[in-house]
Amino acid sequence: MSTTTRTTEADAAESGIVSHRIVDPLDGSGRMTVETPGGEERTVVDCLDGLVAERLSERGAGSTVRLELSPTPADDGYVAARVLPGGLPAL
Numbered sequence: 001m002s003t004t005t006r007t008t009e010a011d012a013a014e015s016g017i018v019s020h021r022i023v024d025p026l027d028g029s030g031r032m033t034v035e036t037p038g039g040e041e042r043t044v045v046d047c048l049d050g051l052v053a054e055r056l057s058e059r060g061a062g063s064t065v066r067l068e069l070s071p072t073p074a075d076d077g078y079v080a081a082r083v084l085p086g087g088l089p090a091l
Contacts, residue, residue: 017068017084026056031077034067042069045077055083063087
């Protein structure tokens with residue numbers, strides 16, 4: 001559960017589950033880059049647990065994933081909190 005205080009509706013929407021396009025796949029350090037539906041790139045710096053990391057490690061660049069991101073307390077990126085089925089593979 002995130003302890004980050006939401007101050008605006010935009011902040012709250014930021015952590016919802018939406019489809020993201022994978023720009024740089026998950027690497028050995030647990031980092032990856034995704035693109036939001038609005039075209040903004042976000043850096044994922046950690047995964048909530050091993051299951052989320054496993055699901056993300058199976059996705060390549062260009063594929064889409066239904067993903068919930070939560071901002072880190074240090075404001076240095078996002079934590080992948082949940083991955084839901086339904087994303088598309090890379091073409």
